[in-house]
Amino acid sequence: MKKVSLMLLVICTALVLAFGKWHYDKEILKTVEAAQTSNTIEVGTMKSLETKSNSIIDWLQHQSKKKSNVHIAIFGNETARKNGDVTKQGHTLLQNYLHTIHNLSTVSVKNYTYTGYGTQRFVKENKMAELIANKPNLIIVDLPVLENYKQNITLEQTAQDASRILADLKNALPEAIILVQSSAPINSTIKNRLGYSYDRYVETTITAAKNHHLDMVDVYKEMQALQAKNKQDINDIIFNDQHLTAIGHEYWFEIMKKSFVSEKQNI
Numbered sequence: 001m002k003k004v005s006l007m008l009l010v011i012c013t014a015l016v017l018a019f020g021k022w023h024y025d026k027e028i029l030k031t032v033e034a035a036q037t038s039n040t041i042e043v044g045t046m047k048s049l050e051t052k053s054n055s056i057i058d059w060l061q062h063q064s065k066k067k068s069n070v071h072i073a074i075f076g077n078e079t080a081r082k083n084g085d086v087t088k089q090g091h092t093l094l095q096n097y098l099h100t101i102h103n104l105s106t107v108s109v110k111n112y113t114y115t116g117y118g119t120q121r122f123v124k125e126n127k128m129a130e131l132i133a134n135k136p137n138l139i140i141v142d143l144p145v146l147e148n149y150k151q152n153i154t155l156e157q158t159a160q161d162a163s164r165i166l167a168d169l170k171n172a173l174p175e176a177i178i179l180v181q182s183s184a185p186i187n188s189t190i191k192n193r194l195g196y197s198y199d200r201y202v203e204t205t206i207t208a209a210k211n212h213h214l215d216m217v218d219v220y221k222e223m224q225a226l227q228a229k230n231k232q233d234i235n236d237i238i239f240n241d242q243h244l245t246a247i248g249h250e251y252w253f254e255i256m257k258k259s260f261v262s263e264k265q266n267i
Contacts, residue, residue, distance in 0.1 A: 056260040064103045073136035075112045077144040077183050088246045093253035118147035119161030132172045141180045145201035152193045162208035180209035182220040187234045187241045217259045226251045
């Protein structure tokens with residue numbers, strides 16, 4: 001009888017220990033799963049921010065929390081070239097606007113634009129080097145197709161150079177936002193010696209941005225729309241056939257401002 005009781009005691013003890021281990025393992029599993037879920041949510045949230053989600057303004061505000069200075073570069077064509085009163089130029093208007101927004105008071109906007117350069121000369125002289133060395137957080141690219149039109153460069157060569165410029169920027173600055181803009185209108189509808197009008201060259205900019213999956217701001221069309229809406233002549237926004245007037249700079253700024261607050265597909 002004592003042996004039976006002892007055996008029952010041993011069996012019961014084993015069962016209790018086994019149940020206890022099973023319950024303990026179950027609770028540990030729950031804890032691990034909860035931690036994994038929490039970590040997934042946290043990582044997902046951070047990834048959303050780090051991969052430049054939402055609008056450009058949202059992303060710039062996030063960047064400013066991590067860095068003392070956020071640098072925006074305007075690169076390429078002379079749309080934002082220094083003409084006249086610097087306070088009325090597009091890059092100054094954009095910077096002043098950003099400084100009114102919470103956490104963006106130290107954002108700087110700098111021009112890396114060149115006069116008389118086509119896409120071939122940009123690539124040959126590696127005009128991307130200075131920009132890349134300064135590591136901007138956001139690059140507004142205005143591909144210099146105007147000179148290609150004036151110098152009778154083929155559309156095929158223009159497309160090839162545009163793709164090369166964008167690829168070099170993407171590869172060298174993978175953490176930066178690259179926002180491609182089409183060039184502003186000019187006061188000419190004449191075809192060049194190759195039989196191409198200026199707008200055909202502008203189209204290569206749009207195609208290059210799409211091919212590289214970059215966000216695009218169609219300054220060319222939007223500026224024309226503003227001109228028509230306000231019943232203005234092309235000479236009200238352009239002087240010397242190609243440079244922006246004070247009104248032209250204001251239009252450029254308004255177009256960029258709208259782009260900065262809109263949700264982006266590729267940021």
